[in-house]
Amino acid sequence: MNILILGAGYAGLRAALDLDSMLRERNGSAPPASITLLDQNPYHQLVQELHLTATAAIHTREAIIEFERILRRRSLVLLRQGRASRIEPLQRQVLLDDGTALAYDWLIIALGAQTSYGNVPGAREHSFALRTFDEAIRLRDHIRNCFAEAAKTSDETEKRRFVTVAIVGGGYTGCQFAGEMAAWAPQLSEEFGLARNEARIALLDRSPVLLKQFGQWATAEAERVLDRRGVSVYLNTAVERVEPGALYVSEGRVLRAKTIVWAGGIRGPALLAEAGLPTDQFGRVLVDRYLRVQNQARVFAAGDCAAIPDQGNGTVPATASYAMRQGSHMAETIVAELEGRAPAVYEPLKLGELVSLGPNDGVGDPLGFRVYGPPALLMKKGIEAWYRSTLE
Template identity: 25%
Template sequence: MTKKNIVVVGAGFAGVSATKKLAKKFKKNKDVTITLIDRHPYQTYMTELHEVAGGRVEPEAIQFDLQRLFSRKKNVKLVTDNVENIDHDNNIVSTENGSYSFDYLVLGMGGEPNDYGTPGVREHGFTLWSMEDAVKIREHIEETVAEAAFVRDDAKRKAMLTFAVCGSGFTGIEMIGELADWKERLAKDHRVDPDEISLIVVEAIPTILNMLSRKNADKAERYMEKRGIKILKSSPIVKVASDHIELKSGEIIPTHTLIWTAGVKANSDTEEFGIEKARADRLVVDEYMEAKGYDNVYVIGDLVYYIEEGGAPTPQIVQAAQQTGHTAANNIAADIEGTEKHKHESNYQGFMVSIGSTYGVAELLGKINLSGFFAILVKHLVNLLYFFEIRSGYYAVQYIFHEFFHIKDKRNIFRGHLSRYGNVLWSVPLRVFFGSMWLVEGLKKAFGIFGAETWFGDRVALPFSWLQDATSGASAAAETTTADSIFGLSYVYGEEPMMILKEAPGWFETIMEFMIPTPEIALIFQKVMTLVEIGIGLALIAGLFTWLVSAATIGLVMSFTLSGMFYWVNIWFVFVALALMNGAGRAFGLDYYVIPWIQKVAGNWWYGKTKPVHKRK
């Protein structure tokens, strides 16, 4: 087989999905190489840009380093560069800093905002189509509110504190929802009256959220109005100025911030690529995602113009991006392997939109309608599913941390109850006490102090019958069984506490007899368990590996319980351990230093050290 070079341009949802699929198909074929070119060294999770622009998460929460995503794909070469030209005659992609020959080319460069030639949008408006856009919006809003706090002119301050979004698709509605969540924090930080902050959605047509059914769109509209968001329908914007927008009706809306989300067109970098275009400059493809007129060029994602069943073009959504990417990858593989190509088949599982961090509307499988908590929960699950589809457990975990544990101002569906900010410090006394308890118990067993019998002697303390002679067995049974034991979750004076289990279940005894068959091994086991308890106590006091050690204590409680050696009054051990697993070692503990160090070392070992962009190969 002759060597084949596949070049994928664009590391968005479509490009990453196609590259992952190709890398998997040809992972054992050294004759096939894949080059992924993007102007950034990371993938941007485009559907969550509003969270950055709206101050909910930091930029790194939705930036996925391509080196991490493809660290185990040895047949994928990453190039950070701008594509300038495609030579179809010689099959060469030219970038600012090099050129790359190809046998197959996949274009997944995505789209860009479409302002339809509206005067002033480029000069005075803000778009939301890149990380740079999101950061620019965020900084502008913070600066504008901060400046407005010192403006004495009421009309000017009102204009500065009016934030308008043009477009009522998913991007526009999710953006205005984030601003509604951010409003109180902005007002508090910059000392303005939150009631002075106005939020407006401006839509040119009579309806909003047209990807949803009217019932669900109306539900979303009612929720926004309840939150004080003004919705102007049938109100095309005809002009944008630095301090106002003008509607077709002649109405002037004073504002210093217009976020334009009204349309998408193909990436303008494709203008000179010599491929037939259709509406919004999207590139025409056939049912195999091949560009019209070329048998080795494929188009995927938002660039695609392909009429699906029903007569509508492929929508510019994540599901379509991934599915077109898979279609192109499968057909390139079929061409290389000489098998039959497959026509593109779209399969959209539903649509969902978030309006802030705690409310959303979702339509699933054409028949399931959700709103509120469950809609947002499904949205998070769908986002997590994406990470598993691209085989990135690392970023799935990072997503969970950013969205649930590192969130501020209660901006998630759990209203901040999972947030680690503010509550870890108060667990330090509990951690030290819990560790001291384990340490004392271990020292009692080691040295026989406080009237306890040492586990370092010659007597087997474990209550299993095969480890003791008739006398000691009878004695142990007498010590662990009382007719007057009383159930309770705390010790009451004069009462005998009740064991959770009076004796070990038969299946557990079978396991333990296999592990500890003789008294000699039991004596060694006792010493090891004593040292484990001392180690657990010291680790908890020091705050070292707190999550793992706390999990180990739960395991020990389960073991003691099944052995018939644990009382109900001590069941609180489990709940304390669960509480300490919420990062309790990060406050005044060694985990503050050790865990980040381990993450860094492990990350460098697994993914390799992050290199400067110009040195990546």
């Protein structure tokens, strides 16, 4: 039996590691199975730390771990580096960019999401995304160059544009990046001989709240902290078009910034719909309560690329913590089916979420308790450290 896993992010890697442990534990009592883990990179990205990479708050390679290191004691997992370009469910195979076909008996789709630009003209072309390690490095280097250029010009208007960073989207990515950027900007200014308060950071969201998933109290806290750090928050502000160095927003207003970061939403990878799999309006593949792709007996999907029903209440949030638990669930389901047992229904475990708002602040609702400030940040760092430890 070949189990093929597409994507080794939070969901796919967890599924591979759990399958490896469960199948080795059974030591031959389960039918023999091979696990192929496909990823386009040779490393696992700690996506929930990428805003730190993008603002030089951590060392360059701290937010990635080489798969070789993670998998050295995982004898059943075969790592395959390559880019999936086409899924062919009828032929039970996946085609890679280089033309190779990978056959499967069981398929796990865990390809994550892509940045969604919501049909805003110019957004894709003239902004920076922050979803991958490469994007984080590109953004970091661009910002540093902008501050260097600002130091060289005597034109005050031009200087201001170089040191202005506009962030579109007040969710996890936008808020966390804004908090770190607010801490990095004075350091950069000092490094390049600019006034410490010269930089401008603007965070825009079309909705009336930041961090929608937490509710009004977290919005208020995030706004308060970001405001204190010098971030200008513009709510109810829709971006209508983007041009090089300029954001055109509601009521004909223009915000000029050499750095525009697009954190305005996500959508599933195009290859899901192209494969004829059922998808929602955001291009995420539709799965049932077992995380099984609708009408596909042996195809599962989870994480950001899947639309997973949340007990009659929309879909499960796209976060790393849910993705990981879904990865474990898919592994359990496949082992149950290999052994001829009935699989369990996936119940989203609501343990709460935490976000950082700069190097000393955070906000969150772990186990339903509201936490703020340094304790929230400490808890988040603790969870990230625990996650790393599960990969060693």
